[in-house]
Amino acid sequence: MRSYFSDFPKTALQASYWLFVIYLLLPLALMMAISFKDANFVAFPIDKWTLKWYAQVLQDKQFLEACLYSIFIALMTTLFATIVGVWIALLITTEGMIARSVIFALACLPAVVPGLINAISMRIFIRVLDIPTGTGAIILGHTVHAVPFVVIMVLTRLRSMPNNLVDAARDLGADSFVAFMRVTLPYLAPALAGGMVFCVLTSIDDFVRTFFLGGYQTTLPMLIFAKVQGGMSPEINAMATLVLIVTAAVGLYAEHLTRRSRTR
Amino acid sequence: MQPVVHFRNVNKYYGSSLAVDNLDLAIEPGQFVTLLGPSGCGKSTTLRMLGGFEMPTSGEIFLDGQEISQLPPNKRNVNIVFQDYALFPHLNVRRNVAFGLELKGMASDAIHKRTMELLSLVKLTDFAERMPGQLSGGQRQRVALMRALAPNPNVLLLDEPLSALDAKLRQQMQIELKSIQKTTGKTFIFVTHDQEEALTMSDVVVVMNAGRIEQMGDPHTLYAKPRSRFVANFIGETNFIEGKLKAVDGGLAAIEWNGSVVHANLNGHSPTIGTTVAAALRPESISVRSDKPANTIAVSGRITQRIFKGDHTSLTVDLPGGQSVVAQLDPVALSAVTGDDVWLTWRESDAVVLAD
Numbered sequence: 282m283r284s285y286f287s288d289f290p291k292t293a294l295q296a297s298y299w300l301f302v303i304y305l306l307l308p309l310a311l312m313m314a315i316s317f318k319d320a321n322f323v324a325f326p327i328d329k330w331t332l333k334w335y336a337q338v339l340q341d342k343q344f345l346e347a348c349l350y351s352i353f354i355a356l357m358t359t360l361f362a363t364i365v366g367v368w369i370a371l372l373i374t375t376e377g378m379i380a381r382s383v384i385f386a387l388a389c390l391p392a393v394v395p396g397l398i399n400a401i402s403m404r405i406f407i408r409v410l411d412i413p414t415g416t417g418a419i420i421l422g423h424t425v426h427a428v429p430f431v432v433i434m435v436l437t438r439l440r441s442m443p444n445n446l447v448d449a450a451r452d453l454g455a456d457s458f459v460a461f462m463r464v465t466l467p468y469l470a471p472a473l474a475g476g477m478v479f480c481v482l483t484s485i486d487d488f489v490r491t492f493f494l495g496g497y498q499t500t501l502p503m504l505i506f507a508k509v510q511g512g513m514s515p516e517i518n519a520m521a522t523l524v525l526i527v528t529a530a531v532g533l534y535a536e537h538l539t540r541r542s543r544t545r
Numbered sequence: 546m547q548p549v550v551h552f553r554n555v556n557k558y559y560g561s562s563l564a565v566d567n568l569d570l571a572i573e574p575g576q577f578v579t580l581l582g583p584s585g586c587g588k589s590t591t592l593r594m595l596g597g598f599e600m601p602t603s604g605e606i607f608l609d610g611q612e613i614s615q616l617p618p619n620k621r622n623v624n625i626v627f628q629d630y631a632l633f634p635h636l637n638v639r640r641n642v643a644f645g646l647e648l649k650g651m652a653s654d655a656i657h658k659r660t661m662e663l664l665s666l667v668k669l670t671d672f673a674e675r676m677p678g679q680l681s682g683g684q685r686q687r688v689a690l691m692r693a694l695a696p697n698p699n700v701l702l703l704d705e706p707l708s709a710l711d712a713k714l715r716q717q718m719q720i721e722l723k724s725i726q727k728t729t730g731k732t733f734i735f736v737t738h739d740q741e742e743a744l745t746m747s748d749v750v751v752v753m754n755a756g757r758i759e760q761m762g763d764p765h766t767l768y769a770k771p772r773s774r775f776v777a778n779f780i781g782e783t784n785f786i787e788g789k790l791k792a793v794d795g796g797l798a799a800i801e802w803n804g805s806v807v808h809a810n811l812n813g814h815s816p817t818i819g820t821t822v823a824a825a826l827r828p829e830s831i832s833v834r835s836d837k838p839a840n841t842i843a844v845s846g847r848i849t850q851r852i853f854k855g856d857h858t859s860l861t862v863d864l865p866g867g868q869s870v871v872a873q874l875d876p877v878a879l880s881a882v883t884g885d886d887v888w889l890t891w892r893e894s895d896a897v898v899l900a901d
Binding site: 448449459463464467468 | 596617619624625629632633634635644649693696
């Protein structure tokens with residue numbers, strides 16, 4: 282552990298850290314608190330507590346369908362982004378490959394291009410190609426956005442891989458495909474797991490791309506957006522709380538996985 | 546006997562630079578052969594061409610009489626122990642050793658039996674379920690060795706496998722490697738830049754320089770009868786006697802050196818009389834005396850340095866011609882100290898004429 286600003290007064294430093302933590306967590310805490318309020322208005326104080334909003338949300342067919350739809354899109358996105366991302370990372374580390382930095386820059390571009398620009402360009406693109414808006418278009422848009430995360434994570438891991446592991450596998454009788462499946466892929470596993478979770482999270486969280494590329498079926502963020510437009514209610518808070526808990530758990534787990542891949 | 550490995554006119558270029566230059570090398574089965582040379586001499590390239598990781602630019606490589614130069618590594622019945630072991634980090638010791646056997650499609654109980662046998666050979670049965678990251682350097686080395694031996698290769702290749710170990714462990718592993726080679730009866734081809742390692746373990750040492758073989762032979766011959774200045778210099782410590790060749794007589798050369806004429810073993814060379822020749826003379830072949838010996842050629846000089854090295858004493862003697870000679874002797878053999886004048890003699894056959 283390091284220590285920063287060690288000549289500053291300790292209590293002042295700690296107080297400022299805590300202030301920041303409160304600033305981060307207070308809105309979330311308030312949102313969660315309201316989800317237990319036994320009234321139709323989103324306001325304080327909370328006189329009576331209830332779980333009825335959760336019961337209502339969990340029985341809400343629209344909500345459950347949106348959840349399943351979002352998860353389906355996220356999984357498909359992850360599948361495609363992982364295949365493409367691993368492929369690009371392998372391409373970049375291939376011996377004698379020219380223009381590696383160009384390939385890398387192009388692959389990472391979608392991560393830094395503003396979501397709105399990305400979404401509009403995709404919209405124009407699918408119209409040119411006559412691809413209808415809807416599930417396929419959404420998955421296409423999400424995949425483009427998710428690929429850079431996979432590329433960066435897999436590339437980091439791949440670069441730490443000793444060169445002669447594959448040579449050793451070849452030497453012991455593996456052809457190049459078997460060597461990839463039995464040595465390279467297991468070596469990449471922690472980075473792959475981390476990258477895949479990030480794909481799922483960015484896809485589930487995405488609103489802008491879905492908004493431009495989507496059809497009639499609503500994803501979770503679109504459903505929540507529609508509900509908010511219809512007026513705030515503790516039911517929305519309950520929905521958001523559920524989403525928050527699930528995504529935070531998955532995200533922290535992914536962080537744990539990638540940290541392990543960096544240290545091992 | 547048919548050689549187990551045969552390189553025939555093998556050249557290897559990297560771009561325009563020549564790494565291996567018209568190599569001709571035949572290796573007899575069951576021997577411990579070392580390719581010895583400084584870095585960049587082509588020894589590792591030679592090994593990698595045999596393993597299938599590099600393809601020769603021209604020439605042919607035979608394994609058991611079969612041409613293999615263009616086969617991929619997985620189609621050759623040789624296995625390699627890499628310098629940094631290259632153990633698979635996601636597999637435990639047992640699965641690492643079993644890797645090659647699994648790919649051969651062996652039945653799983655047969656794999657288990659052979660794996661455990663091999664691990665017991667290096668006393669690692671208790672470590673079978675450990676991951677490579679939990680092992681010491683020497684243990685990893687042994688696992689890598691057993692993994693490479695498991696598929697029962699014709700020839701085992703070892704690419705400087707001891708260079709990452711500390712001195713003590715390295716000596717221990719040298720002995721262990723040699724005894725494993727003896728018990729398995731396999732051909733080992735070992736690459737190193739460490740001449741002591743080469744002399745300790747090998748039946749045959751191949752000294753390489755600039756992509757060519759300088760000399761090939763058993764350790765004793767290489768040490769006692771080096772063919773070239775490079776070999777004499779690379780293996781052990783040596784003095785060079787350089788001067789005009791006066792005469793040749795009965796396998797001996799008479800060389801004008803330092804004001805007198807000294808004799809050296811021609812060692813099969815036939816240099817022209819009148820040209821400058823060089824001969825190698827090992828420090829321990831020189832005897833140092835304080836009085837001029839009768840009936841034998843001797844050279845006089847003055848001691849400029851005397852270093853006690855435990856099992857021997859090293860003397861540096863400056864000759865009138867400006868050269869200095871290093872002699873090695875028994876620590877108590879001579880009481881002479883720095884500044885004393887001494888006489889140096891040696892058996893004529895111990896000085897060896899060199900090729901260049």
